[in-house]
Amino acid sequence: MFYFRTITVNPPLPERIERLRELSYNLWFSWNSQAWELYKGINPGLWERVNHNPVKFLLRVRREELERAAADKNYLKNYEAVMASYDRYMSGEKWYSQVHPRYKDKTIAYFSAEFGLHESCPIYSGGLGVLAGDHTKSASDLGLPFVGVGLLYRHGYFRQIINPDGYQENHYPDLNFNEMPITPEVGENGLDFTVSVELPGRTVYIKMWKAQVGLAKLILLDTDLPENMEEDRKITGQLYGGGREMRIAQEIVLGVGGVRALKALDITPAIWHINEGHSAFLTLERLREMVSNGVPAATAREAIRANTIFTTHTPVPAGHDVFDRHLAEIHLAELCHDTGMDCDTLLELGWDAEQNEFNMTVLAIRMAGFCNGVSILHGEVTRQMMHRFYPTIPVEEVPVTSVTNGVHTCSWIAEPWKNVFSKYLGEDWIEKVTDTAFWQRISEIPDQIIWDTHVQLKNQAIAYIRDRIQEKYRRNHETDAVITDAGEVLQPDALTIGFARRFATYKRAALIFSDPERLATILNDLERPVQIVFAGKAHPKDVAGQELIKKIIDYSHEEPFRGKILFLENYDINVARHLVHGVDVWMNTPRWPMEASGTSGMKAGMNGVLHCSVLDGWWPEAYNGQNGFAIGNPGDMQLNEHQQDRNDLYYLYKVLEEKVIPLYYERKNNIPVHWVARMRNSIRTIIPHFSTARMVMEYAERLYLPAIDRGIAFMESNYAAAEQTCRFKRFIQENWHHVRVEHTQSNGRWDMKAGEELVVESVVRLGPINPSEVAVEITLGNDKGPYISNLNTIVMELKEKLGEGSYRFAGKVPLSQGTYGYTVRVRPVHEYMTFKFEIPLVRWAENF
Numbered sequence: 001m002f003y004f005r006t007i008t009v010n011p012p013l014p015e016r017i018e019r020l021r022e023l024s025y026n027l028w029f030s031w032n033s034q035a036w037e038l039y040k041g042i043n044p045g046l047w048e049r050v051n052h053n054p055v056k057f058l059l060r061v062r063r064e065e066l067e068r069a070a071a072d073k074n075y076l077k078n079y080e081a082v083m084a085s086y087d088r089y090m091s092g093e094k095w096y097s098q099v100h101p102r103y104k105d106k107t108i109a110y111f112s113a114e115f116g117l118h119e120s121c122p123i124y125s126g127g128l129g130v131l132a133g134d135h136t137k138s139a140s141d142l143g144l145p146f147v148g149v150g151l152l153y154r155h156g157y158f159r160q161i162i163n164p165d166g167y168q169e170n171h172y173p174d175l176n177f178n179e180m181p182i183t184p185e186v187g188e189n190g191l192d193f194t195v196s197v198e199l200p201g202r203t204v205y206i207k208m209w210k211a212q213v214g215l216a217k218l219i220l221l222d223t224d225l226p227e228n229m230e231e232d233r234k235i236t237g238q239l240y241g242g243g244r245e246m247r248i249a250q251e252i253v254l255g256v257g258g259v260r261a262l263k264a265l266d267i268t269p270a271i272w273h274i275n276e277g278h279s280a281f282l283t284l285e286r287l288r289e290m291v292s293n294g295v296p297a298a299t300a301r302e303a304i305r306a307n308t309i310f311t312t313h314t315p316v317p318a319g320h321d322v323f324d325r326h327l328a329e330i331h332l333a334e335l336c337h338d339t340g341m342d343c344d345t346l347l348e349l350g351w352d353a354e355q356n357e358f359n360m361t362v363l364a365i366r367m368a369g370f371c372n373g374v375s376i377l378h379g380e381v382t383r384q385m386m387h388r389f390y391p392t393i394p395v396e397e398v399p400v401t402s403v404t405n406g407v408h409t410c411s412w413i414a415e416p417w418k419n420v421f422s423k424y425l426g427e428d429w430i431e432k433v434t435d436t437a438f439w440q441r442i443s444e445i446p447d448q449i450i451w452d453t454h455v456q457l458k459n460q461a462i463a464y465i466r467d468r469i470q471e472k473y474r475r476n477h478e479t480d481a482v483i484t485d486a487g488e489v490l491q492p493d494a495l496t497i498g499f500a501r502r503f504a505t506y507k508r509a510a511l512i513f514s515d516p517e518r519l520a521t522i523l524n525d526l527e528r529p530v531q532i533v534f535a536g537k538a539h540p541k542d543v544a545g546q547e548l549i550k551k552i553i554d555y556s557h558e559e560p561f562r563g564k565i566l567f568l569e570n571y572d573i574n575v576a577r578h579l580v581h582g583v584d585v586w587m588n589t590p591r592w593p594m595e596a597s598g599t600s601g602m603k604a605g606m607n608g609v610l611h612c613s614v615l616d617g618w619w620p621e622a623y624n625g626q627n628g629f630a631i632g633n634p635g636d637m638q639l640n641e642h643q644q645d646r647n648d649l650y651y652l653y654k655v656l657e658e659k660v661i662p663l664y665y666e667r668k669n670n671i672p673v674h675w676v677a678r679m680r681n682s683i684r685t686i687i688p689h690f691s692t693a694r695m696v697m698e699y700a701e702r703l704y705l706p707a708i709d710r711g712i713a714f715m716e717s718n719y720a721a722a723e724q725t726c727r728f729k730r731f732i733q734e735n736w737h738h739v740r741v742e743h744t745q746s747n748g749r750w751d752m753k754a755g756e757e758l759v760v761e762s763v764v765r766l767g768p769i770n771p772s773e774v775a776v777e778i779t780l781g782n783d784k785g786p787y788i789s790n791l792n793t794i795v796m797e798l799k800e801k802l803g804e805g806s807y808r809f810a811g812k813v814p815l816s817q818g819t820y821g822y823t824v825r826v827r828p829v830h831e832y833m834t835f836k837f838e839i840p841l842v843r844w845a846e847n848f
């Protein structure tokens with residue numbers, strides 16, 4: 001190896017179209033199809049070959065081609081229109097500064113191990129990355145002062161190739177960063193900006209790159225620098241590659257390096273959003289920073305909690321990173337030293353005592369004042385999972401909320417639909433994405449238009465699939481006959497089901513094959529044929545997932561499935577786009593409740609592709625009986641794995657045979673009118689609620705703004721509020737053992753009348769704790785045998801001081817019909833607490 005520096009030399013762009021370069025470096029192009037057309041129009045073949053990467057396109061395109069475009073009136077007209085729309089976007093006032101002007105310069109830092117923005121930046125693996133990318137795009141649309149922080153993987157996530165034996169091969173591309181829509185961050189001297197982090201026995205240098213995503217900025221960290229040791233250059237080599245040691249090094253670069261990078265770039269975030277546990281080390285770096293500025297560690301911790309948000313994305317254990325003690329200890333040694341904490345105290349912050357390991361999710365939960373799951377159901381599941389860390393409080397009060405995921409509408413809605421919306425609903429439909437009432441107007445679009453638009457997209461998707469299959473066959477040296485045949489796979493008129501996602505076991509990709517004969521009958525019906533297109537990658541270490549892919553590929557080559565079951569290789573944003581635009585049904589069969597949210601069904605549903613899914617993740621929130629299909633009933637879910645597989649299989653075939661297929665083939669004047677009604681219903685209900693526009697507004701208003709306020713309040717007057725919170729917590733913890741509900745009496749009888757009041761009186765001993773520092777509550781809920789749920793709490797009033805730290809409290813509740821359990825409890829309260837159980841202590845009445 002030898003050292004070299006890189007320069008990039010572009011062809012000169014004709015003056016008339018010289019802003020094509022500027023445009024190529026703003027990922028705004030990725031969700032504006034007219035902007036794509038400016039490149040594609042010059043040389044469509046090249047545009048495909050460079051994988052829709054405009055930077056690479058401009059490096060390859062011939063000068064004459066550019067000149068020809070610059071002399072073409074039509075081209076120039078489109079060019080002017082796109083640039084005008086780009087300028088409007090970049091300078092126009094946005095929602096955030098209109099509605100929340102006070103916060104318009106309070107930077108939101110969003111850390112994520114992957115960002116899925118576009119196929120030209122393959123630094124994502126799946127749903128988590130695409131969500132982070134869509135979050136960033138909507139943050140830009142809404143005008144949030146937003147900066148993302150991620151890693152720039154030299155080899156990205158692998159490119160999947162299916163070899164002639166039907167096995168997945170993993171190819172790691174060697175990305176040339178100079179040909180991607182990103183730019184290096186350079187200092188005033190024109191040289192690369194670097195920061196560094198300490199790993200055991202060495203320092204690792206990190207270079208910063210910038211991706212511009214509309215108005216939002218994304219900082220990407222890169223350790224592939226000559227000043228680093230060979231091993232360390234690989235830290236930002238592969239996404240989710242390597243062993244535990246590599247993972248912890250990556251997470252230190254992301255978390256610790258990310259905080260330092262922002263500082264070097266003079267960016268001071270007002271809040272910090274940890275998107276999945278990978279980046280949770282950012283909290284420890286902030287701790288180190290504050291402690292080195294003289295803030296006591298415990299106070300610093302409160303200040304960090306005040307403006308840190310953590311989003312957890314999966315109940316699957318493999319999605320939560322854990323490290324053994326030794327690994328955590330040697331990697332955090334430097335931080336321990338700098339924070340003056342002993343290593344045990346620092347490790348304690350992320351320690352999972354039950355599993356005896358350091359857990360990034362636990363660290364994030366303990367260091368973030370605000371935590372959320374990604375659908376209502378996932379919020380519940382997460383509260384249950386986390387309950388073991390809050391054993392004293394009821395599971396429903398575990399301080400984890402939920403913000404349901406969404407997708408970036410403009411990135412995922414097909415161009416023909418955008419045109420239909422513009423024509424029938426008005427050009428400004430995109431500004432009304434979250435307006436539920438506005439989308440009622442979808443009924444104004446005639447059936448014929450809806451169906452024709454879909455058929456057009458379906459034909460495009462089929463053409464694309466055929467091309468891709470032929471490409472695979474050519475590469476695998478199949479015979480000409482096989483290749484020619486592949487040009488005719490899939491019948492355009494047959495009901496087409498899409499199933500594309502990571503091949504994680506819980507997603508049960510092969511569920512539909514459980515009864516191959518029945519499936520064969522369904523697919524081969526002469527009058528009502530059905531075909532299924534699969535796509536998806538299995539993690540390189542997931543042998544079971546790879547076997548599943550092989551199994552599906554084997555089926556696809558055998559009678560009676562040949563030509564009816566297809567597997568498309570290398571599922572990425574580009575493949576996803578074609579499939580969610582152009583199949584008829586989007587199928588999802590996760591094992592309940594493992595799908596935290598799922599987002600591909602939202603992409604499909606917005607395009608009128610009907611979602612057919614187990615009622616898991618986001619689907620129970622969206623499904624209304626008429627906007628797609630449900631596999632099974634919500635009540636059936638609490639079964640064991642085996643029962644669930646059997647049950648879901650039964651309902652899967654049933655819904656296909658009795659609902660999906662008949663509805664699709666029932667035609668009136670060649671239009672499946674009832675199907676079209678569902679398509680309309682799907683578009684109408686899914687666009688306004690499952691767009692990242694709604695999601696980011698919800699993050700902003702429910703989490704970001706309170707966290708910004710809290711962060712500011714906690715830092716003021718030299719961290720006075722943080723200090724006070726810290727003292728209060730310590731005082732409560734030390735004295736909570738005094739607290740007791742001594743005596744309770746009430747008018748409760750077993751046969752009360754609706755409208756009557758339940759009157760309760762308690763004597764509570766608090767010891768040295770002041771009555772203003774606690775809430776004494778009547779807690780009323782549904783009687784669930786050993787516990788009560790759906791809690792309703794009513795604060796009781798202080799009536800009398802009884803001396804010696806005892807007090808009399810009283811309260812009352814009007815009763816409505818039903819059976820209830822009730823009791824009395826005491827919990828600490830403080831003006832600075834945002835959540836009820838920020839201090840997870842409670843004392844329940846023992847008997848009364």
Ligand SMILES: *Cc1c(COP(=O)(O)O)cnc(C)c1O
Binds near residue numbers: 125128601
């Ligand atoms: C949307 C998307 C996903 C996530 O889809 P799920 O429904 O969560 O499985 C994964 N990969 C790609 C390429 C996507 O576009």
